[in-house]
Amino acid sequence: MQTISATELARNTRKVLDRVVSQGETVVIERNHTTIAQIVPTEQTMTAARALAGLKPMLTPEQAAAWLKESKEAFSEEVRNPWGA
Numbered sequence: 001m002q003t004i005s006a007t008e009l010a011r012n013t014r015k016v017l018d019r020v021v022s023q024g025e026t027v028v029i030e031r032n033h034t035t036i037a038q039i040v041p042t043e044q045t046m047t048a049a050r051a052l053a054g055l056k057p058m059l060t061p062e063q064a065a066a067w068l069k070e071s072k073e074a075f076s077e078e079v080r081n082p083w084g085a
Helices: 006-011 013-023 048-058 061-072
Strands: 002-005 027-031 034-039
Touching (some): 006 013, 006 027, 013 027
Parallel strands (some): 002 027
Antiparallel strands (some): 027 034
16 A cells, blocks of 8 residues: 555546556555545456356357356346336
């Protein structure tokens, strides 16, 4: 975790943000030797397609098609009112 002044952040915003993104580093911002903020990298999210991408080489095209069909069977195309009216 690195500590920088608010002035340094103002002068080097792009560099600081790039470091947070590329290195996953948290940066503490101080003004007059008092911590006023932290810039924290976001939690990495993964789409279902990306999570399942590693399975693709293990499935034949037929198995993949069957899995996709089965995964959609529980869902309906109809529109429902979630408030029951």
